[in-house]
Amino acid sequence: MKLQERVAIITGSGRGIGREGALAFAREGAKVVVADFDAESGGQTAADIAATGAEALFVQVNVADRASVNAMVEAVLAKFGGIDILVNNAGITADASLAKMTEEAWDRVIAVNLKGVFNCTQAVLPTMIAKKYGRIINTSSVVGRFGNFGQTNYAATKAGVIGMTMTWCKELAAKGITVNAVAPGFILTEMTAKMPENVLAMMRDKAPARRLGLPADIANAYVFLAQEESGFINGHVLAVDGGLTL
Secondary structure (H helix, E strand, C coil): CCCCCCEEEEECCCCHHHHHHHHHHHHCCCEEEEEECCHHHHHHHHHHHHHCCCCEEEEECCCCCHHHHHHHHHHHHHHHCCCCEEEECCCCCCCECCCCCCHHHHHHHHHHHHHHHHHHHHHHHHHHHHHCCEEEEEECCCHHHHCCCCEHHHHHHHHHHHHHHHHHHHHHHHHCEEEEEEEECCECCCCHHHCCHHHHHHHHHHCCCCCCECHHHHHHHHHHHHCHHHCCCCCCEEEECCCCCC
């Protein structure tokens, strides 16, 4: 098992990519912290992991709120005694063209997708530094590199995540902590299900793989970057998009 006995927090793991990541980590032997704002879906993911015989802990968290994040970290340390891996997977959308985007929509997406990554990473840092070991994986997006119509706020956060990833790589490498990002393409989740079918069809046709991604495609990338053997991969943005951005 690639993650045997490692303690991993995965934010936004009640549904979609995060849920698939949590299940994949559990299969690889990790003790999984299912961190999600939605208690119903997060609790279900944790229960599904526990049903396989793996260890799981559900913690309800609002990643945009520092007090909530600190409480999550305290609960994890009380349960497992340490944190080895953080996957900053939580994210939301509130799409609109620039002319129609409200300040509230801008602030809400920035708070979760950008500030949330900062909050969670800074909160787990002391225990990783003390252990001289850590794997931080940030979820960006292809739109963080190339933009997308109607996603000014979302694209800004995902570009910001790339910037933080590269900065933290430089700051934390000497402390035994790697920081990488995964940039998914268009993945079949509840989030992309809101998109018009003609847009999804266009993305399918544009990708050399001639398909949209599955949550498992991203979960596998998380596992790869989280394992000890990936310790010399640092500051990298791994595009998992079927060749869409070539």
